[in-house]
Amino acid sequence: MLNYWQTISRVSATALLVLGLSDLALNNPAGYDASAIAQTSRSAQARAIARLKSSGQRWIEIRVRSQRLLAWQGNQLVYGVKVSTGKSSTPTPIGVFNVQTKYRTARMRGEDYNVPDVPHVMYYSGNYAIHGAYWHRSFGIPVSQGCTNVAPDHAAWLYKWAAVGTPVVVN
Template identity: 35%
Template sequence: MRKSVLLAALFIVAMALPAFAQPGVVAKVSLSGQRMDVYVNGAPRYSWPVSTARRGYHTPTGTFKPQSLVRYHRSTIYNGSPMPYSIFFSGNYAIHGSYEIKHLGRPASHGCIRLHPSNAAQLYTLVSQAGRSNTVIRITH
């Protein structure tokens, strides 16, 4: 009897661990593929083309947490360029919407990760709902 109770308890704990181990939203960005795959609670939800840093600029790689969310930001560095649905993740670097949609799928930015504005709005909503602490941004080559 004691052994079955212990096994049942271990099973319950093992089933609960993945929920605690995974953040609510994971945005995986591939610089070589110029794509972002978005996972919600471990399940794939979206796959979108992006534009990252063009030659002469740099998009940081690594694992980040969102630092701030700004619904409608204008660049303080690049002549007030519109950056709707900005999710800042490392200093002045952000994931944001871009109206330069013809460039999506190839490097074109000064280092930010550009998305189609409607995709940026969807990601912004997901991150807002999950919370910055339950969101991870992973950028790889």
Template identity: 45%
Template sequence: MISALAALTIGEYWLLTTNALAQPTLPNLIAQEIDNLKQSDRSWVEIDLSDQHLFAWEGKNQTFTAIISTGKAKTPTNIGIYTVQRKYPQDRMRGSDYDIPNVPNVLYFDRGYALHGAFWHNNFGTPVSHGCVNLPVSNAKWLFDWAKIGTPVIIHQ
């Protein structure tokens, strides 16, 4: 694609340089992965940070939606392409300024970051977490029962 190349003029000649090729960006890779998943029959989770919603999909068919709370500006939820790595019916979550036992329906997708139920607040629709994706407990239970280890989790703006 010519628009991805830089053109230099040397005298009367045009020289196309390959070192100026546009590198794939994370948003472009995420969009491509969403397209791929919609053309499959796989179950997958979409997190839309811009409108604080989670969507569960079976290929191109949306099967569930929930309002969520993701990370605050100082502790953001990172965009990216992940998978459910571990599942716990409940777990203890700790950080420098919190220690919450019995967090329900925990689906870890990136190191200590998880999709999980939150019984300690009702501010869904507003970023309030330390980077995890908080759901109302009943919605977290539905997601926990539906998602399997390896289910893709796509997080975007």
């Protein structure tokens, strides 16, 4: 059997149950409430999307292949923008997550970058976030270190619209 799991960050089993994904929580080899899902099967993602669309709640979908971020209220598309997800050497993780923390601005650091005043940061899995990017205009092209880069004005809108706990589906 293929391993669709990778532990990156912590979420509660409640988040999985709310999405109707109790089977994923129960079958998580890292433990029922210990780890987020960083990679899920396509069928599990499809089930999560179907449940979110029928729920009426706000949720975010990041489509890596088309470099698009879609903001949904149930099955109603309310906002869509071009983004830049991770380049091939630093891919954006695929899976079902939740916005964990939000910062109006943050410093982001890695081995080969140190960027101050990154606007409208919403972490959804470990160090992976949706955030504004003022240092490039390559939206629609995967150029990031793994985060989902959005133009600053769009990041501001998303930051106001999404609350901590908002589901994020990356596919």
